[in-house]
Amino acid sequence: MKFENLEKLFVHELKDLYSAENQLLKVLPKMIDRSNNDELRQAFQHHLAETKQQVGRLETIFAKMDFKPRGEHCKGMAGLIAESEDLLSSEIAPEVLDAALISAAQRFEHYEMAGYGTARAFAQKLGHQDAADLLQQTLEEEGVADRTLSRLAEKRLNFEAMTA
Ligand code: FE
Ligand code: ZN
Ligand code: FE
Numbered sequence: 001m002k003f004e005n006l007e008k009l010f011v012h013e014l015k016d017l018y019s020a021e022n023q024l025l026k027v028l029p030k031m032i033d034r035s036n037n038d039e040l041r042q043a044f045q046h047h048l049a050e051t052k053q054q055v056g057r058l059e060t061i062f063a064k065m066d067f068k069p070r071g072e073h074c075k076g077m078a079g080l081i082a083e084s085e086d087l088l089s090s091e092i093a094p095e096v097l098d099a100a101l102i103s104a105a106q107r108f109e110h111y112e113m114a115g116y117g118t119a120r121a122f123a124q125k126l127g128h129q130d131a132a133d134l135l136q137q138t139l140e141e142e143g144v145a146d147r148t149l150s151r152l153a154e155k156r157l158n159f160e161a162m163t164a
Pocket of ligand 2: 016020073074075076077
């Protein structure tokens with residue numbers, strides 16, 4: 001692959017995010033199944049619905065820029081998911097599992113936030129204001145998802161894991 005200008009790198013970043021989101025679409029239902037706490041399950045369900053919209057936003061950008069979102073596999077997200085699967089397949093108490101699910105999910109969110117922040121900055125620089133606005137919307141959702149998980153962990157779930 002050749003990156004002769006920022007536009008090419010921008011397209012690469014978008015494809016990478018598209019792959020990351022699609023990987024998450026497969027993994028979030030498993031995390032919902034494994035959750036032992038209603039609020040945590042709801043938080044994941046809510047973020048699954050948002051993730052579908054986020055995929056839609058990226059598709060809107062791709063359609064407008066007239067290219068196909070293919071050809072990229074996000075190895076970063078694949079690695080984070082592989083790590084979380086190691087943990088989830090180990091012998092783990094239910095309360096500890098909830099804390100582990102949060103730990104994994106927050107890594108996903110932070111990875112996405114880094115990607116969206118960069119992509120939004122590139123979009124602005126390149127004069128793609130519509131794309132920048134859509135990327136900003138997703139960036140904010142990822143931030144809210146991350147803070148919701150922090151709140152759940154700090155409010156109760158870390159404590160429950162400690163006393164399990
Ligand atoms: Fe996302
Ligand atoms: Zn990646
Ligand atoms: Fe996310």
